[in-house]
Amino acid sequence: MTDTPHLVLVDGSGFIFRAFHALPPMTSPEGVPVNAVYGFTNMLARLLRDHVGTHLAVLFDASRQTFRSDIYPQYKAHRPEPPEDLRPQFGLIRDATQAFNVPGIELPGWEADDLIASYAVAVRKMGGTCTIISSDKDLMQLVGQGVCMLDPIKQTPIGPAEVEAKFGVPPEKVVDVQALMGDPTDNVPGVPGIGPKTASALINEFGTLEDVLSAAPEMKKSKKRDMLIEHAQAARLSLQLVTLATDVPLPVPVADLSTREPDKLVLADWLDSMGFRSVLTRMGMGSTSGAHAHRAARASAHASANGQDTPAQAAPAPSTGPADLLSAPYTEYETVRTAEALQKWVSAAQEAGLCAVDTETDGLDPLSATMLGFSLATAPGKACYVPLQHEGTLEAPTGEQLAPDRALDLLRPLLEDDSVLKVFQNAKFDLLVLDHAGIDHASIGPVDDTMLISYSQSAGLHGQGMDELSALHLNHTPIPYDAMTGTGRNRIPFAQVPVEKATTYAAEDADVTLRLWHVLHPTLRTNHALTLYEQMERPLVQVLAAMEKCGIAVDRAELTRLSTDFETRMKNMEQGIYAAAGREFNIASPRQLGEILFDEMGLKGGKRGKAGAWSTDSSVLQDLADQGHDLPVRVLEWRQLAKLKSTYTDALLKQTSKESRVHTSFQMAITTTGRLSSSDPNLQNIPVRTEEGTRIRQAFVAPAGRKLISADYSQIELRLLADVANIPTLREAFELGQDIHARTASEVFNIPLEGMDALTRRRAKAINFGIIYGISAFGLGKQLGIPAGEAKSYIDAYFARYPGIRDYMERIKAEARANGYVLTPFGRRCYVPGIHEKSAVRRQYAERQAINAPLQGGAADIIKRAMVRLPAALAAAGLDSARMLLQVHDELLFEVDDAQAQAVAEKAKSIMEAAAQLSVPLVVETGIAQTWAEAH
DNA sequence: CACGTCACG
DNA sequence: GACGTACGTGACGTGC
Structure with a gap:
């Protein structure tokens, strides 16, 4: 034992929960849920195969009662019981450590984190080092001085720099920050009103928690100061709760933890019983070929990526692109400075029939930003950056740059080449940047968008930003933008970033985008999202780009008058x-x-x-x-x-342009239901409900000689409900064109439809909306200003009259529980992550989301289908003066020449009404006027 | 930056 | 017996 010991400590308890939620459901041959066990097994196998460390142990929580719950009974007290599918896996994971011949250690009264802390300190005293396999933020206080962490799922190291990036302070001050901010998931109280940013700022300014607390009385009078004084004791208690114990008696001495080989027969036997045969192969202990092992690993990577397949069911690995998709370095990029060099890249892209494109700009508004350069990727690891308008200094000249027009002339044939697929991440942004730079966005194609490919399959499950997708699917963290420009008062414009440095960032973005495409595009089919993506999301990009570019005219003088x-x-x-x-x-x-x-x-x-x-x-x-x-x-x-x-x-x-037009930005991958959102400015929440508010809408106008047309779906979500829940009475009401709220009132309160009084109708209307929202007595009561008990009697009456709707709601909830997501009638998946929450409040919230999502999302699908069809339909009818301007969830707004207004209104109505074939008619109402207020 | 508030469908 | 609730968004001002 001449080597210094390197102790690997696996946070077994933390891993179980993480793997359970990260991996798709899967079962053993006997039908027991085993996804967390599978993840754990793979992780142990990898540690042993790669000979990480000289010593190894897995640490577990032993019981709920710990010194923390003794000093603070609420500590983790509200934690939900583990989900049903997880419970049997705790024992199996302990079996796994035995099968691998790895010590599994737990000690009553202590959490796994305390054992880890104590072992880490012990091994450091021996002059050794330590790696903690965990991503738990509570362990980050241990990082430094020979102790580092490794994220077991992303395989990313967590060192002092990562800790500081997360907490804003070095590892040794993490506990002080945690004590101030508290931790709702563990019931650590902290100081109310102090979040992560404030907490780290305070610690950086004053030093320790005690320093902050004693400085509080001298601070400027503020809410923050009062809270610090009032909740000082809570903060001190929090510090005790978050500080890990380093003096736990070690149940097994470090010396006895030296890594040992598993007994192959014991291990094989156990793996067999779990249905994990392939793990042996991957460890290099099996008899099958290495190629097979590689394919198996690839298949399981995709199983977790699409959140659906289990290894048992996984089809023979789909071929998903180049072999070096995940392994090629993200560093070998070229800065392109000459026409010849750029032409080579364009030819390579044409040869491949596929490339990723990314633009760099001096701002986030694509309609006004200048394109500073662009990057191309033609294969994993193979990418370049073409700087166009970087600014050098005397000390750091940019070197030669291609003239923008020259570069665009070389790029244009590629962008317009029908035989080359251009992949973007958030294509609409880059299309508009290129448009502004002089290449008509409508001429660019075919285009794919990794953001939308992902959103089509995983809305509500996670964000769709490139960095997040890269970490998730490529195990790679791209260079952050801030690393280029700096932050705060030291921030420099991207144009001043040295060109070679900018290349490492910009080319990497194109590289990552191309690799994401290789990983994600094949899963569209397995997730049954291909049609949704191809027929709705993908073609919508160009439609929305045109709408944003066009903008809507506003009457500046009117706005100014209103303001005054x-x-x-x-x-x-x-x-x-x-x-x-x-x-x-x-x-x-x-x-x-x-x-x-x-x-x-x-x-x-x-x-x-x-x-x-x-x-x-x-x-x-x-x-x-x-x-x-x-x-x-x-x-x-x-x-x-x-x-x-x-x-x-x-x-x-x-935000009005020189031409007196306002250009919003539509976000395509934000909402959990498939709706669009609008920002900068948000034109989907322009006032309409009050008289004063309507005056704002009067300032949205058509220019002289043109008209605005508003076309909106009538009661689209209730119609969808009547359709998907198959409610004969509701369907009949829509067939007959009746006032749906009055009809509901008539049915529920058992009174004649004729001469319905306004108050009763209002109540029925609130009930109808409530149904769409996943009704609760409290919510309905609040809406109507009546006690929840009275509201409950309305709901009971409603369900007695429409039992089919109750059935539908139960069906949807069961679907959400079984799959973790629900589907709209057009197959859009809406994830509902909270559906298995133990807390009734949070679970019921998720249930309401599940009930609402198919209706809200189905309506979003229908209007998207209409939007995709409309431009061609209008053009085919010779209505060339029409422009689609805005979408407001169930309304489309057009601008058109006076002479074509009537025809466009009729065409829009017929296309929108035919956008879906439901068992009830879709009805669109149109209005033509000079202002949005009057057209609506 | 955290929070409260309020505009829309 | 207490708790905290209608679904989905984005933007503003305050008080730091």
Whole structure:
């Protein structure tokens, strides 16, 4: 034993949960769920095969009762019981350690984390080093001085730099930060109102938790200061809870943990019983060929990527692209500075029939940004960056750069080549950047988009950003953008990043995009998402690009008038508000308002938020107003104007182009249901419900000689409900074109349809909406301003009349529980991650999401289908002056020449109504006018 | 940055 | 017996 010991400590308990959630469900030959066991087995096999470390142990939690629960009974007390499919796996994982002949260690009263900490300290005292196999943030305090961590699933090392990136402080100060911010998952209280950013800032400024607490009284008066003083004890308790014990008596001495070979027969036997034969092969202990082992590993990588197949069911590995997809280095990139060099890359792309393209810009708005360069990837690991407009300095000149026009002329034939697939990550952005640079976006094709390929299969499961997808599918963390430009006041424009450095980042992005395509595109078919992607998401990119580029005209003068009007009226209201309050204060501050209403004026009916502040939202103020108080009425009115001015009139004026048009950005891969979202500015939430708000819509106009057309689906989600739940009465009502809310009222309250009174209809309408949202008595009661008990009697009456809807809801919940996702009628998968939550509140929330998703998502599918078909349909009808401008979930807005307005309205109506064949008719209502307010 | 609030479907 | 709830978004201002 001349070598210094290197002890590998596996966080067994942490791994179980992580693997259970990360891996797709799978079962042993006997039908026992084993996905976490499978992940654990692979991880152990890899450690042994690669001879990581001289000593090895797996640590487990022994019991729920620990010194932490003794000093703080709530510690982890609210933790849900493990899911049913996980419970049998705890024992199996201990069997696995035995089969591998690895010591499995646990000690009553201590968590695995404390054992790990104590072993780490012990081995360090012996002059050895230690690797902790875990991604648990609570272990990060141990990193440094011979101790490092390794993420067991992503295979990424976690060193001091990674810890500092996560917590904003070096490892030795992690506990202080954790004590301040608390940890809701473990019930560590922390200090309310202090999140990760504030916590690390405080620790960096003052040093330790105690330093922060003792400095608190001297801080500027603030909520933060008060919270620090008030919750100092909670913070000290939190510090005890998060600090790992390093003095646990070691059940097995380090010397007895030296790595030993497993008994091959014992191991093989056990692996056989679990159905994990392939693991032996992969360890180099089996008799089958290495090629087979490689394929098996590939197949299981995909099983986890698509979240569906199990190794037992996995088809013989699909061929998914080049062999070096995951292994090629992400470093060998070329900076292209000459026409000849660029032509070589273009030819290589044409040869391959496939390339990834990425653009670099000086801003995030593709319609105004300048393209600083672009990158191409033609095979895994093979990529280049073409700088075009980088700025050098005397000390660091950029070197030769291709003239932008020259480069674009060389690139254009590739982008327009029908025989070469161009892959982008978030294609719409790059298409608009290229468009702005001089290549018509509509001429570029064929185009694939890895973001949408992923979104089509995994909406709601995880984000669709490139870095996240890369970590997930390629086990690779791309260079962060901030590493190029720096952050804060040291940030430099991307154009000033030295060209060779920019190449490492930009070319890597194209490389990653191409590799993601190789991994993700084949899974579209196995996940039954190919049609959805090909027929809805992929063609929508060009449609939305055209809409964003076109923008919508606004009447700047009208917006300015409104802004002035709102401002004047707010000014006029201020004195009256101060008088009613008894003093001057900032009306826009909920905190100050709450103090006045509930502390100073002593009004009743206050609720407090989670940081302890009084709630003053409109429902609270409306309650107070109904009690006859004056101040809340005035504030409500003031707030409405303030909202309209700041969020709409002023903000829109700022974002209007020289041509008086506003260009939103539609996000295609954000929502969990398949809807679009709109931002910068958000044009999907322009006011319409109040008279004052409608005045904003009047400022959205068609230019002279043109008209706006609004076309919106009537009751599309209720129609979908009638269809998917197959409710004869609802279907009949839609067939007959009846007022659906009145018909519901008639059925549920058993009164004649004729002469339905407005209040009863309003109640039925609220019930109908509630159904779509996955109704709860509390929610319906709140909406209608009636007690939950009364609301419950409505719901009972509704379900008694429509038992099919209750059946549908149960069916959907069962589907969500079985698969982890639900499907829209068009096959879009909407993941519902919380469906197995132990906490009833969170589980019921997930159940409501599951009920709502097929309806909201189905409606999103239908309007997307219409949007994809419309441009060609309008063109074929000779309606060439029509432009689609906006989508607002169930409404499309067009701009068209006066002469074609009527025809476009009719065409849009017929295409939209034919976008899906349901068992109930789809109905679209259209309006033609000069402003959006009147067209709607 | 955390929070409260409010605009839309 | 207590708890905390209608579904999906984005943007603003306050008070740090």
